Amino acid sequence: xxxxxxxxxxxxxxxxxxxxxxxxxxxxxxxxxxxxxxxxxxxxxxxxxxxxxxxxxxxxxxxxxxxxxxxxxxxxxxxxxxxxxxxxxxxxxxxxxxxxxxxxxxxxxxxxxxxxxxxxxxxxxxxxxxxxxxxxxxxxxxxxxxxxxxxxxxxxxxxxxxxxxxxxxxxxxxxxxxxxxxxxxxxxxxxxxxxxxxxxxxxxxxxxxxxxxxxxxxxxxxxxxxxxxxxxxxxxxxxxxxxxxxxxxxxxxxxxxxxxxxxxxxxxx
Numbered sequence: 001x002x003x004x005x006x007x008x009x010x011x012x013x014x015x016x017x018x019x020x021x022x023x024x025x026x027x028x029x030x031x032x033x034x035x036x037x038x039x040x041x042x043x044x045x046x047x048x049x050x051x052x053x054x055x056x057x058x059x060x061x062x063x064x065x066x067x068x069x070x071x072x073x074x075x076x077x078x079x080x081x082x083x084x085x086x087x088x089x090x091x092x093x094x095x096x097x098x099x100x101x102x103x104x105x106x107x108x109x110x111x112x113x114x115x116x117x118x119x120x121x122x123x124x125x126x127x128x129x130x131x132x133x134x135x136x137x138x139x140x141x142x143x144x145x146x147x148x149x150x151x152x153x154x155x156x157x158x159x160x161x162x163x164x165x166x167x168x169x170x171x172x173x174x175x176x177x178x179x180x181x182x183x184x185x186x187x188x189x190x191x192x193x194x195x196x197x198x199x200x201x202x203x204x205x206x207x208x209x210x211x212x213x214x215x216x217x218x219x220x221x222x223x224x225x226x227x228x229x230x231x232x233x234x235x236x237x238x239x240x241x242x243x244x245x246x247x248x249x250x251x252x253x254x255x256x257x258x259x260x261x262x263x264x265x266x267x268x269x
Contacts, residue, residue, distance in 0.1 A: 052141055055141055055145060055147075055168055055185070056141075056145065058168055058183070058185065059145055059168060059172075059181075062168070062170060062181050062182075062183045062203055063170060063172050063179060063181055065096075065097075065203040066179060066181050066203050066204075066205045066207075066221060067174065067179075069094070069100055069102075069203060069221055070179075070205075070207055070219065070221060072092070075092050076090040076091065076092045076102065077090060077091055077092065078090055079091050079101065079236060079240040080237075080240035080241065080244060081244075082105070082244055082247075082248070086105060086106070087103065087104070087105035087244055087247055087248075088103070088104055088105070089101060089102070089103045089240040089243050089244060090102050091236070091240075097202045097203060097223050098202070098223070098225075099223070099232075099235075099236075100202075100203070100221060100222065100223045101220075101221070101222040101223070101239050101240060101243060102219065102220070102221050102222075103218075103219065103220040103222070103240075103243040103244070103247060104217070104218070104219050105217075105218050105247050106211065106215055106216065106217055106218060107215070107216050107247070107250060107251055107254060108214060108215055108251065108254065108255070109214070109215075109254040109255075109258065110213060110214060110216075111178060111208055111210045111216050113254065113257065113258070114208055114216055114218070114250075114254065115171075115178050115180065115208060117250075117253070117254070117257075118180050118206050118208075119169070119171050119180050122135055122137070122148065122169070123135050123136060123137060125150070127253070128249050128250065128252070128253035129246055129249055130153070130245055130246075130249055131152050131153055131155070131242050131245065131246065132150060132151070132152055132153070133151045133152065133153050133162070134149070134150065134151040135148065135149070135150045135151075136148065136149045136150075138166070138187055138189050138190055139187065139189075143171075144171040144172065145168070145169070145170055145171075146168075146169040147166065147167070147168055147169070147185060147187050148166070148167050148169045148182070149164065149165070149166055149167075149187075149190050150164065150165045150167070151163075151164045151165075151196065152164070155238045155242065156234050156237070156238045159230070159234060160226065160230060160234070160238060161196075161197060161228075162196050162197070163196065163197050163198075163199040163226060163227075164193065164196040164197070164198055164199070165184065165198070165199055165200070165201055166184065166185060166186065166187050166190050166198075167182040167183060167184055167185060167201055167204075168182065168183055168184075168185040169181070169182045170182070176209065176210060177207060177208070178207070178208040178209075179205050179206075179207055180205060180206040180207075180208070181203070181204065181205035182201055182204045182205065183201050183202060183203055183204065184200035184202070197226070197227050197228055198227065199224060199225060199226045199227050200224070200225045200227070201222075201223065201224050201225075202223035202224065202225070203221065203223050204221060204222050204223055204224065205219075205220070205221045206218070206219070206220055207219040207220075207221065218247065218250075220243055220247070222239060222243060224239070
């Protein structure tokens with residue numbers, strides 16, 4: 001987390017009136033200050049270590065929940081599908097989390113590129129996702145664990161106002177499956193704002209499975225509390241629409257990226 005600067009004073013000493021000090025007194029004062037400084041630094045490091053341990057523990061719990069939802073194949077209800085019927089959104093209510101939406105489809109692109117776009121380069125989301133206005137990595141805890149901020153646009157013709165999110169964002173590999181998960185957390189650098197509704201993600205994840213070197217199966221598990229009073233039928237229609245739109249936008253962005261890489265390679269040759 002962010003470091004804290006600590007200023008140390010000399011209690012009970014008016015330096016302006018101390019006109020004559022021996023070297024021994026100065027040495028004693030410096031000696032007395034040093035343990036205090038070391039103690040403060042140690043306390044700060046201990047606090048940071050504890051916070052990181054808490055985030056790592058939360059990450060493990062999120063992945064466990066995501067994996068259970070991902071492997072659950074019963075009781076899902078149809079919500080929406082793409083015009084060609086290839087991209088399908090279903091939903092299911094879970095006692096702990098409420099309604100969870102699941103999108104499945106395919107993406108023409110290598111797994112490494114898809115993972116890079118959705119995790120390492122997530123600050124580029126506003127370039128291609130129609131529902132994301134701002135996306136920032138607030139803190140890198142390690143290569144596979146970030147704290148991120150995201151601001152989404154108005155939805156349902158303005159019926160749902162802008163929402164912002166602060167998430168613990170995780171990258172994990174289970175066998176050949178890539179899980180890019182997220183769930184709400186707190187962060188001192190991004191407290192709730194008066195001009196945005198702070199929504200909260202429950203267990204949410206992009207899950208990537210390689211079909212072949214040029215194609216991946218893409219699953220998006222989405223659980224979110226948008227806060228505020230919004231009829232459930234509007235939430236259902238809106239979230240399903242957002243999922244389908246994101247997948248189509250992702251396909252287009254990947255195609256543009258691959259074309260750009262090919263063009264650069266051809267020019268270099």
